[in-house]
Amino acid sequence: MTRFIGLVFSLVLSLISWCVCAEPVTVKVGGYSFPPFVNIPDDPNQNVNGLTIDLIEALNQLQNTYQFVFVSTTPKGRYRHFNNGRIDALFFESKKWGWSDYPVEESDSYLNGGEVYIARKVAGRDQSYFDSIKDKRLMAILGYHYGFANFNSDEIFLRENFNIYLTSSHRNSIRALFSGTGIADIAVVTKSYLHQFLAENPEYKDKILISDRLDQVYNHTILIRKEHALKVSDVNQYLKTLSEQGKLQAIWSKYGIHQP
Numbered sequence: 001m002t003r004f005i006g007l008v009f010s011l012v013l014s015l016i017s018w019c020v021c022a023e024p025v026t027v028k029v030g031g032y033s034f035p036p037f038v039n040i041p042d043d044p045n046q047n048v049n050g051l052t053i054d055l056i057e058a059l060n061q062l063q064n065t066y067q068f069v070f071v072s073t074t075p076k077g078r079y080r081h082f083n084n085g086r087i088d089a090l091f092f093e094s095k096k097w098g099w100s101d102y103p104v105e106e107s108d109s110y111l112n113g114g115e116v117y118i119a120r121k122v123a124g125r126d127q128s129y130f131d132s133i134k135d136k137r138l139m140a141i142l143g144y145h146y147g148f149a150n151f152n153s154d155e156i157f158l159r160e161n162f163n164i165y166l167t168s169s170h171r172n173s174i175r176a177l178f179s180g181t182g183i184a185d186i187a188v189v190t191k192s193y194l195h196q197f198l199a200e201n202p203e204y205k206d207k208i209l210i211s212d213r214l215d216q217v218y219n220h221t222i223l224i225r226k227e228h229a230l231k232v233s234d235v236n237q238y239l240k241t242l243s244e245q246g247k248l249q250a251i252w253s254k255y256g257i258h259q260p
Helices: 002-021 051-062 077-083 155-161 170-177 191-200 232-244 247-254
Strands: 025-031 066-072 089-093 104-106 111-120 138-141 164-167 186-190 208-225
Touching: 025 051, 025 077, 051 066, 051 089, 051 232, 051 247, 111 170, 111 191, 138 170, 155 164, 164 170, 170 186, 170 191, 186 191, 191 208, 208 232, 232 247
Parallel strands: 025 066, 025 089, 138 164, 138 186
Antiparallel strands: 089 208, 104 208, 111 186, 111 208
């Protein structure tokens, strides 16, 4: 009997030791250039930064069951990387951005946003300039989904149906408006990036006409691979806790985002 109790005690200690020492489950969070959510500096010696990186850090500090790590991808490549297992989750996404046929689960919405049209301010130009974009030269981001195109991101479709130039960043889009080359009349940018750009470049505040009309309004969610150990219920609880602790609001404020 004493030997049996000793064996049970040893087993219990082993289980406790295993629980304590168990490694956290890795969650590979894909991210692509999408300021201010992911900022990829031109200088390779500088670290990737942005809302996604800050949220990863906050989640890792909150719990130790999962270890969230950032994995770089591209707007177009994120679907392929999801299929081949390079990434398990994406932050600040929306299922309507081409994910309907993929095995993903979607968290509760935790941040609202939108995209606006911008143009150069010139004499006589007002909000009516944005009433029609079919007759304008557009600047947009390769791989992004836009309301004006019914969220079809296929570049062949976009070029066949719009006078559009596809680039890799919002900064390039804004520069194109002022390049003097006539490459673009209108650029589509996220409200959050535009706010950041104008804060860093105040000389443009009187040079850019911003549409009252939105290209789209979106509710950011976290997308997770269905078969992954991380469950939507876990993510929703983590987001709720971070919100109650005021940590989400602190991250938003860091980037000039004012979320009700």
